[in-house]
Amino acid sequence: MLYAPLPMHIPDGFLSVAVSVVLWVLTVIAVAISLRRVSADLDERRVPMMGVLAAAIFAGQMLNFTVAGGTSGHLMGAALATILLGPWAAILVMTTVVGVQALVFQDGGLLALGGNIFNMGVIGVLVSYTVYRAVQKVAGGQKWGLYVGGFSAAWLSIFIAALAVGLQLALSGISPANIAIPAMAGIHALIGVGEGLITVGALVFIYASRRDLIEAGEKQQTGGAIVWFAGLAIAIALAIASPLASSNPDGLEWVAEEKGFLDAAQGPLYEIIPDYVFPGVSNEAVATIIAGIIGVVIVFGVAAGVAYSRKKRLTA
Amino acid sequence: MHHSIEVDDLYFAYPDGRKALQGVSLHIEPCEKVALVGPNGAGKSTLILHLNGILIGKGLICVAGLPVIKSNLGKVRARVGLVFQNPDDQLFSPTVYEDVAYGPLYQGLPPDEVQNRVSEALETVRMADYSRRVSHHLSVGEKKRIAIATVLSMKPEVLVLDEPTAGMDPRARRSLINLLRDLPITMLVSTHDMLMVRELFERMVIMDDGRIVADGQTEVIMKDEALLNAHGLEKP
Amino acid sequence: MHIHFLDPYHHRISLVHSLDARVKFVLTIAFILTTALTPHAAWPVYILLFATILAATLLSELGIGFVLGRAALAFPFVLAALPVIFTLPGPALTSFSIGDWTLTVSQSGLERFISVALKSWISVQAAIVLASSTPFPDLMMAMRAVGVPRLLVAIFGLMWRYLFVLADEALRLLRARAARSGQADQPGLKNGGSVTWRARIAGGMAGNLFLRGFERSDRIYMAMVARGYDGEVRVAPLPPLHAGSWLALGSGLAVLAILLGLAYWL
Structure with missing residues (x-):
């Protein structure tokens, strides 16, 4: 398959319900603010632009380059979108990209979609914005600011988002923090280099061909101090929390259990079933399997019956 | 001496099941120029x-004597220069120079050799002054010439062009036709431009529905109006 | 040369296809939520959840092989949960050593891993049935029905419209690059250039794609203005839900509630 996204789209089943819900709430807030800010801009040209650029980012994620040994680098695009469109439109564009990936292509889950949008769309964009703005300030409008800013924004957006994924998996009790976070961070520190190089390559091309687009993007960098600090806060919080969490995984586990982040452990399920359901069968495991098979047969029977009668009706 | 292009009984279907090629055979001699309509x-x-x-x-496909199979792909691609219909698909570097240098750089040629190849290729398409220009800013005709240069820099044995005159104004078209006439290289050109076919190619091949339905002297085929009409073509 | 085969929608005449997209959408989310809420190692409930989604697959006439095959694509991420087998405290099942390392498989760890893998696998099947039985415009209607703002839905719609156009462009860029990625006859040359050079080329291609996206969006904007667009996204009101759709929604939710009840109450 041509289309192979980053190993950053969390499928369903990996995040606990509590973590999913918290991330959905954060995502909804960020998207709502972005929608208001973009609507307030009153530039009607931007609706088709955001739609088409979301498609371009999706398609851009197909463009790969060989790294070594059969692996290849891909684009995520949060930094590129932020630099060209400003933070608000970029959040909406990334939301659309990640949303379509989940809804249509099953890259990432639907319940986990809040988390995936938050990681790639919100964290990716805000961190890119903070880094890019900071480098631009230092560069004072010189050309190197675009490239250094673009590279650092792209690298850090991937790296910080990966830390967030690791932390979320650990909070969900799926993977211990001292493994999940360093593993995600390590892999994505490398992937981030690819992201940085592709982003710079794209910026060089666009700067040479249509400098006005970069300058227009510059004008959209009007997130203001609050967005800048939000990005900074996220980056710092994750950069500090992650090593702490991974050096003290039991602590995180404790937080998770205490706060109810971990889903309830399994109840006394098998102890009860055999006696109630199949008095004659003593072996619990066998009883479980039989109960399951009966369930499957019933549900299947109904489904097959409906499908069959419908088919007959159609062909009749 | 081998054929430049040898295709024997080629079949191909797309993943959605559409049969695109149904037994195509085609042989082209070195330095022959053939139109594909x-x-x-x-x-x-x-x-x-x-x-x-x-x-x-x-x-079976052989190009410049090499069978086109997975293990030969690198060598095959260096021998066949493919010019796509939309030059924008082919020009993905910021400057003309970098685009023309892509092939030689990919092959790992030494820097001065790359430089020579680029200058030579740009010279051939009469765009020598354009090496520092930004591809995106050029006209359609200029972009097409650069796209041709990007494959000439690989010194291919065969040049294959997909609808080269599509979307060009008469002047750009004229200068492209002149360029194609002057290139001393085997050429297979897919096109809808029947006037160009008549002017430039001694041999033409008609394809329809995944098969070759006619292959012969342009002069003869162009006279067979019934044949042309049967395949949705018009006599120029 | 079109990349439409990426579109997972498969047209069939089936109950699942004819179900109102809003109902399907809500039921899919509810199903995935139920799966997520089911405790670890509640095996009988997993089997029932799987049976439910299998039944939906059967009713959709998409083919069980198609849905299961596509579901396998979601598996690589399961690696992320692998360590939990060894790290979760619990009764040891077995242990083995690699060099100086000794890994102990705990029962609770193994159970959690299998639970995560199963939940993930069951959930993705639901998402596949939804995407394969519902055309995208209907999904957009469902998004509007659950309260996604219309500006965002409009962006989704434009993205979908141009997704395949731009994916085709990306594919042609990749082909054009492949066509020039040759190998010289002189021996001893290092083929392919450096990694950073290749990354920059890929970046140039992305820049090219973006630029063409920008220019296309300008043309689209002008075409929209030519037909009276004034910056306001207007949409037709949603059609009302039929009684049958309400019934399907109600009974679907009831089944899920029963499954959830089984998972906790038993």
Whole structure:
């Protein structure tokens, strides 16, 4: 398959319900603010632009380059979108990209979609914005600011988002923090280099061909101090929390259990079933399997019956 | 001496099941220039993508004496210069120079050799002054010439062009036709431009519905109006 | 040469296809939520959840092989949960050593891993049935029905419209690059250039794609203005839900509630 996204789209089943819900709430807030800010801009040209650029980012994620040994680098695009469109439109564009990936292509889950949008769309964009703005300030409008800013924004957006994924998996009790976070961070520190190089390559091309687009993007960098600090806060919080969490995984586990982040452990399920359901069968495991098979047969029977009668009706 | 292009009994179907090529055979001699015509969807582009191993179907293809198989792809691609219909697909570097240098750089040639190849290729398409220009800012005709230069820099044995005159104004078209006439190289050109076919190519091949339905002297085929009409073509 | 085969929608005449997209959408989310809420190692409930989604697959006439095959694509991420087998405290099942390392498989760890893998696998099947039985415009209607703002839905719609156009462009860029990625006859040359050079080329291609996206969006904007667009996204009101759709929604939710009840109450 041509289309192979980053190993950053969390499928369903990996995040606990509590973590999913918290991330959905954060995502909804960020998207709502972005929608208001973009609507307030009153530039009607931007609706088709955001739609088409979301498609371009999706398609851009197909463009790969060989790294070594059969692996290849891909684009995520949060930094590129932020630099060209400003933070608000970029959040909406990334939301659309990640949303379509989940809804249509099953890259990432639907319940986990809040988390995936938050990681790639919100964290990716805000961190890119903070880094890019900071480098631009230092560069004072010189050309190197675009490239250094673009590279650092792209690298850090991937790296910080990966830390967030690791932390979320650990909070969900799926993977211990001292493994999940360093593993995600390590892999994505490398992937981030690819992201940085592709982003710079794209910026060089666009700067040479249509400098006005970069300058227009510059004008959209009007997130203001609050967005800048939000990005900074996220980056710092994750950069500090992650090593702490991974050096003290039991602590995180404790937080998770205490706060109810971990889903309830399994109840006394098998102890009860055999006696109630199949008095004659003593072996619990066998009883479980039989109960399951009966369930499957019933549900299947109904489904097959409906499908069959419908088919007959159609062909009749 | 080998043929430049040898295609024998080639079949290909797309993943959605559409049969694009149904037993195509075509032989082209070195330095021969052949036009490939036919309605949209006849399989011309599909055939062209096979010559370079981008698509691999069932059947035998040899290009410049090399069989087009997985293990040969690198060498095949250096021998066949494929010029795509839309030059924008081919020009993905910021400057003309970098685009023309892509092939030689990919092959790992030494820097002064790369430099020579680029200058020579740009010279050939009469765009020597353009090496520092930004591809995006050029006209369609200029972009097309640069796209041709990007494959000439690989010193291919065969040049394959997909609808080279599409969307060009008469002046750009004229200068492209002159350029193609002057290039001393084997050429297979897929096109709808029947006037160009009559002017430039002694031999023409008609494809329809995944098959070759006529292959012969342009002069003769162009007179057979019934044949042309049967395949959605018009006598110029 | 079109990349439409990426579109997972498969047209069939089936109950699942004819179900109102809003109902399907809500039921899919509810199903995935139920799966997520089911405790670890509640095996009988997993089997029932799987049976439910299998039944939906059967009713959708998409083919069980198609849905299961596509579901396998979601598996690589399961690696992320692998360590939990060894790290979760619990009764040891077995242990083995690699060099100086000794890994102990705990029962609770193994159970959690299998639970995560199963939940993930069951959930993705639901998402596949939804995407394969519902055309995208209907999904957009469902998004509007659950309260996604219309500006965002409009962006989704434009993205979908141009997704395949731009994916085709990306594919042609990749082909054009492949066509020029040759190998010289002189021996001893290092083929392919450096990694950073290749990354920059890929970046140039992305820049090219973006630029063409920008220019296309300008043309689209002008075409929209030519037909009276004034910056306001207007949409037709949603059609009302039929009684049958309400019934399907109600009974679907009831089944899920029963499954959830089984998972906790038993």
